[in-house]
Amino acid sequence: MKLTLRFSTWVIPLSYAVVAITAGMIFPRIEAPVFHGLASTVTASAAMAIYSSVASGMLALTAVVFSLAFVMIQFSATAYSPRLVLWISRDPFMWHAVGVFTATFLYAIAALAWVDRSGSGKVPLVSSCVVIVLLLASVAMFVGLIERISLLQINRMLKFTGDQGRAVIETVYPQLDMPATGAKSEEFRKLPLTQTVLHHGGPEVIEKLDIAALVEMLAAVGDTVVVFTPVLCVYGGTQPIDEEALTNAIEMGEERTFEQDPKYAIRLLVDIAIKALSPAINDPTTAVQALNQIEDLLLRLGRRELEIGEFRDHDGQLRLVIPFPTWEDFLRLALDEIRYYGAQSVQVMRRMRALVNDLEVRLPEGRGPALRHWEERLQTTIARSFEDVEEKQEASVEDRQGLGVPSKRPAKVQA
Numbered sequence: 001m002k003l004t005l006r007f008s009t010w011v012i013p014l015s016y017a018v019v020a021i022t023a024g025m026i027f028p029r030i031e032a033p034v035f036h037g038l039a040s041t042v043t044a045s046a047a048m049a050i051y052s053s054v055a056s057g058m059l060a061l062t063a064v065v066f067s068l069a070f071v072m073i074q075f076s077a078t079a080y081s082p083r084l085v086l087w088i089s090r091d092p093f094m095w096h097a098v099g100v101f102t103a104t105f106l107y108a109i110a111a112l113a114w115v116d117r118s119g120s121g122k123v124p125l126v127s128s129c130v131v132i133v134l135l136l137a138s139v140a141m142f143v144g145l146i147e148r149i150s151l152l153q154i155n156r157m158l159k160f161t162g163d164q165g166r167a168v169i170e171t172v173y174p175q176l177d178m179p180a181t182g183a184k185s186e187e188f189r190k191l192p193l194t195q196t197v198l199h200h201g202g203p204e205v206i207e208k209l210d211i212a213a214l215v216e217m218l219a220a221v222g223d224t225v226v227v228f229t230p231v232l233c234v235y236g237g238t239q240p241i242d243e244e245a246l247t248n249a250i251e252m253g254e255e256r257t258f259e260q261d262p263k264y265a266i267r268l269l270v271d272i273a274i275k276a277l278s279p280a281i282n283d284p285t286t287a288v289q290a291l292n293q294i295e296d297l298l299l300r301l302g303r304r305e306l307e308i309g310e311f312r313d314h315d316g317q318l319r320l321v322i323p324f325p326t327w328e329d330f331l332r333l334a335l336d337e338i339r340y341y342g343a344q345s346v347q348v349m350r351r352m353r354a355l356v357n358d359l360e361v362r363l364p365e366g367r368g369p370a371l372r373h374w375e376e377r378l379q380t381t382i383a384r385s386f387e388d389v390e391e392k393q394e395a396s397v398e399d400r401q402g403l404g405v406p407s408k409r410p411a412k413v414q415a
Contacts, residue, residue, distance in 0.1 A: 009092070009095050010095075012092065012095040012096055012098070012099050013095055013096075013098040013099040013102055014099075015099065016096075016098075016099030016100060016102055016103040017099070017102050017103065017106055019103065020102070020103035020104075020106040020107040020110070020134075021106055021107075021110065023107060023110075023130070024106065024107045024109070024110020024111060024113075024127075025110060027124075027126055027127055027130065028110075028111070028114040028117075028124050028127055031124050031125070031126045031127065040122075040123040040124070040125045040128045042123050042128065043123070044115050044116035044121050044122070044123055047115045047123040047128060048112060048115050048116070050131075051108045051109075051111055051112040051115065051131060052108075052112065054104065054105075054108040054131060054135055055105050055108040055109050055112070058101050058104045058105040058108070058138060059105050061101065061138070061142070062098065062101040062102070062105070065097075065101075065142065065145060066094075066098065080152075080154075080157055080271070080272050080275065081268050081271035081272055081275065091148055093144060093145070093148055094145065094148065096141070097141040097142070097144070097145050100134070100137050100138050100141045101138055101141070103134060104131075104134040104135060104137070104138045107130060107131060107134055108131050108134075111124070111127040111128070111130070111131055114127060154272075154286055154289065155289065157272070158269065158272065158289055158290055158292075158293050159293070161265050161268050161269055161272075161293065162265065162269070162293035162296060162297060164258040164264075164265050165258070165262055165264075165265025165266060165269075165293075165297045166296070166297065166300060167258070168258055168259065168260065168261065168262045168265065169262050169297065169300050169301060169304065171260075172260055172262060172308070173262075173301065173304035173305060173306060173308060174304065174305045174308065175303065175304060175305065176303055176304060176305050176364065192235065193233055193234070193235055195233065195234035195240055195241060195243075196230055196232075196233050196234075197230070197231050197232050197233075197234075197243055197246050197247060198228050198229065198230055198231065199225040199226065199227060199228065199229045199231050200227060200228075201227065202226075202227070203224050203225070203226045204224070204225060204252040204253060204254065205223070205224050205225075205252060205253055205254065205255055205256050206219055206220070206221050206223050206224075206225065206231075206250060206251075206252055219231050219232075219323075220322065220323040220324065220325075221260045221261045221322075225252075231247070231250065232246060232250075234246075262297070262301065262330075263325055263329075263330070263333055265297060266294060266297055266330065266333050266334050267333065269290045269293050269294050269297075269334075270290070270294070270333065270334065270337055270338060272286065272287075272290050273286070273287040273290035273291065273294075273337075273338050273341075273342075274287075274337050274338060274341045274342075276290070277338070277341040277342045277345065277348065278341070284342065284345045284347040284348050284402065285347070285402070287338060287342055287345070287347075287348050287351075288347060288348065288351045288401070288402040290338075291338065291348075291351050291352065291355055294334045294355070295355045295358065295359065297334075298330060298331070298334055298355075298359055299359060299362060299363070301327070301330055302327065302359060302362075302363040302364070302367045303363065303364070306324065306325070306326060306327055306330075307324075307326075308324055309321055309322050309323060309324045327367060327370055328370050331370055331371070331374055335352065335355075335356075335374055338352065339352060339377065339378060339381055340381075343381050343382075343384070343385040344385050344386075346391070346394055346395045346402075346403070347402030347403050348402065349378065349381070349382055349385075349395040349396070350394075350395060350396075350397050350398065350399035350402050350403065350406075351399060351400065351401070351402040352378055353375070353378055353396065353397070353398045353399075354398040354399055354400045356371055356374050356375050356378060357375065357398050358400075359371055360372065360375070379396065382395045382396055
């Protein structure tokens with residue numbers, strides 16, 4: 001599946017190149033008989049100079065712009081997360097920009113061959129207009145590319161990651177007031193195990209599941225499976241199911257994706273936060289900004305039905321069981337590592353206390369026990385990390401900015 005994705009990205013600039021070469025060979029031949037006598041007022045020598053400048057300039061611009069772009073991406077990977085920056089580098093806009101730059105270069109070269117053809121001294125009008133249009137399109141793509149690169153700013157990077165998480169939460173999890181499946185049933189285990197599908201090949205990550213085509217999944221979205229890892233089981237089958245059909249319902253690749261995996265967005269935000277808290281960077285403010293996005297995702301998850309691991313057919317028969325993370329799993333992922341690496345940061349501790357307490361106030365009571373457990377863990381971490389009594393008191397203050405205005409906890413409200 002991942003091979004298809006990479007192939008498709010290279011198809012974009014290749015398609016632009018093929019179209020540009022084809023148009024450069026066909027347009028002038030059609031233009032001569034159809035628009036007989038129609039020529040540009042630009043002299044042949046001036047057109048040659050313009051076309052040559054456009055071709056050579058586009059070749060140099062392509063090399064310089066994309067060298068700088070990928071250098072910035074690699075540099076940003078050291079500040080954020082290499083897994084996150086990879087998504088920016090795969091932005092289709094970048095490949096379309098490569099295509100437009102390539103098309104401008106190739107068409108200018110092709111059009112140059114038809115200037116002063118057979119000593120006529122004429123410059124084909126349509127071809128010259130196409131060159132100008134492509135040049136303007138290249139300028140627009142260049143401006144858009146600069147805008148895309150600005151996405152690497154920390155605030156926009158955090159928002160981009162949070163937006164991916166919010167989108168997948170909306171897609172995967174139903175609202176709490178919708179009918180819930182309840183706790184996972186074990187009724188299927190009363191049936192005989194008739195088939196187990198193993199993974200064959202190198203390590204791959206489960207990116208997406210075709211729920212309608214599966215039975216019981218042993219691995220979850222985001223899990224990395226290695227050779228001979230049991231991936232799914234079939235219970236109560238009357239005959240073996242085609243293993244290829246089952247494995248085709250599981251989309252695998254070399255790395256995790258946001259699709260069907262809300263934990264991945266939180267994972268990336270945590271990566272950014274703990275990298276900012278490393279001694280080499282020591283930037284707790286970035287960690288606080290990451291916690292802002294994490295709180296929003298947890299708030300949305302806390303208002304959703306998370307026990308969605310069972311899927312039934314129209315007759316109510318259990319057809320598929322998939323492992324999904326619980327509320328406690330999400331909290332552990334979102335808070336544990338930041339709590340550990342930010343234990344000695346007053347700013348981070350204050351922000352985390354405000355996060356946990358705000359969630360406790362704003363979410364349904366069923367989410368409260370896990371949040372109160374984390375409130376105790378944070379207090380224990382503060383007591384262990386700060387020896388001075390005054391420092392402990394300062395770190396224990398609820399503060400959404402970390403070192404801003406202390407929060408006053410409002411009365412408990414229902415979602």
